[in-house]
Amino acid sequence: VRSSDGSADWPDRPRFALAVDAVVLTIADDALQVLLVERAYEPLGWALPGGFVNAAESLDQAVRRELREETDIALTHLEQLQTYGAPDRDPRERVISVAYLALVPAVGAPTAGSDAARAAFFTVEAALSELPLAFDHATILADGVERARSKLEYTSLATSFCPPHFTMAELRRVYEIVWNERLEPANFRRKVLKTPGFVIGTGRRAQPGVEGGKPAELYRAGDEVVLQPPLRRAVEEGLN
Amino acid sequence: VRSSDGSADWPDRPRFALAVDAVVLTIADDALQVLLVERAYEPLGWALPGGFVNAAESLDQAVRRELREETDIALTHLEQLQTYGAPDRDPRERVISVAYLALVPAVGAPTAGSDAARAAFFTVEAALSELPLAFDHATILADGVERARSKLEYTSLATSFCPPHFTMAELRRVYEIVWNERLEPANFRRKVLKTPGFVIGTGRRAQPGVEGGKPAELYRAGDEVVLQPPLRRAVEEGLN
DNA sequence: ATAATAGTGTCTGTCAGACAATATCTA
DNA sequence: TAGATATTGTCTGACAGACACTATTAT
Secondary structure, eight states: OOTTOOOTTOTTOOEEEEEEEEEEEEEETTEEEEEEEEOSSSSOSEEOSEEEOOTTSOHHHHHHHHHHHHOOOOOSEEEEEEEEOOTTSSSSSOEEEEEEEEEOOOOSOOOOOTTOSEEEEEEHHHHHHTSOBSTTHHHHHHHHHHHHHHHHHHBSGGGGGSOSSEEHHHHHHHHHHHHTSOOOHHHHHHHHHHSTTSEEEEEEEOOOBTTBOOOOEEEEEOSOOBOSSOOOOOOSOSOO | OOTTOOOTTOTTOOEEEEEEEEEEEEEETTEEEEEEEEOSSSSOSEEOSEEEOOTTSOHHHHHHHHHHHHOOOOOSEEEEEEEEOOTTSSSSSOEEEEEEEEEOOOOSOOOOOTTOSEEEEEEHHHHHHTSOBSTTHHHHHHHHHHHHHHHHHHBSGGGGGSOSSEEHHHHHHHHHHHHTSOOOHHHHHHHHHHSTTSEEEEEEEOOOBTTBOOOOEEEEEOSOOBOSSOOOOOOSOSOO
16 A cells, blocks of 8 residues: 555556446426436437546536536535446546535526537436436436435535525425425424525515516525434435 | 547547545544655655555555555555646656545554655644645645544444454544544433444453443444434534 | 443423414505 | 414424433543
8 A cells, every 4th residue: 555646657557437427406387497408429318427537627617617518507516426436437438536516596597508519408217217327427416306306305415406596485396306205384384594694685575477466575695504413314216 | 529538539638647636534632633755856745644546456456555555554444535636746757646535444653655755644734734746735734634524424434443352431532632622421422322323342351441430331333324413513613 | 339331201392283363565 | 253274372392402410431
């Protein structure tokens, strides 16, 4: 063992191709959706957006660069997920992939930008059960969704799915969709408002829907904050 | 963007040296300790154990191989922590490091095995404040300790620090040392025993200490289980 | 008996689940 | 007005913190 390296005169260490891949989640049409791109080269099919890391850029820079080419959406949250390095995960050559989790507010089309062959949001359910995802991307996606689910429990991360101004019902809907479980509006509101910094009330109110109803107060996201104690989801179920 | 690769006829992608480094934590002398090795090559000094990944092995295999050369302790827990890839984190050449967190029961000497120049356990406090750790290993260590601290809250991971048979006081002591905070014995016991699968009672009892006292029941670790709701530590404090 | 450690019982405050009641909008 | 959604209030059970009390060992 040579604690992370040999000596300077050991240039014969193996080198690896290094990629970043992103699980970009959003909420649209009352469902949790993930951004996928259609591959232009073999193996064809749908895959997570990503690409190879350049020689001089950091991993964060690499994933932001790749996503900027995919979509012009502002990433409201980006965190490293895990690194996948099974020797045969790419059939042609060994590729190490550093996976990221990104959350974006609901938005229209993925603005198939620049050289993207095709990019589109799919429901997570469809991506995992109907599409054959390339490489080990189904595993990465499942891990990303599980990370998002569990971080909603103990952080205020859910606001990353929301637009700049949102109502309490919209925020609650995020939880209900991600957890696939119904939450009591009154109790949810109490918990969110009792957590300092989770949301910040603007004075304004939303337009009532077409059905009428009392106009809801508009909030904006606070700093990311830890919920102590956490919000709790019932049981394991749903996908993955 | 080319979804994680270009084409098969694009062999000009950059290649990177890939290392695994491990934060190996244990509890000894009433303190949280970390395994460090003394580097045999420049830059000299102490570092986390680790080494370069071979061309055909998985990341898990690589870290287990490197640790087997360091110590013959059975790893009771091993999980991937995060990947560190800042372009200048190694002064000589760019090296991507996949960091792992390992927990081992208290044990004697680190059995400086095989080609290890020198290996020893240091208290985390000393490693972070007194030693200059090589590369970004201080950051990795701090991240590993924080991961361990937070996973004690919501999983039964603490048993990984214990020998095959342990008393409730020993398990509680793990929490007190890692969190640097005193826990109420009665309440701790109630919480642990009320969580199905956290510990399994053996019929046996420990030898009373030299001071006497009622012999404590011996338990062994159950499967890793999620604490719902979690055990709670008071506030952020201590190291990191 | 006394000291020391293990283990039990119990009171109390906090908080989440359930749900009733009130407020404010549209049609 | 009725219908819909937002918001407030309240009752209750689960559970953690605090701490007194009992049990079993050594000296």
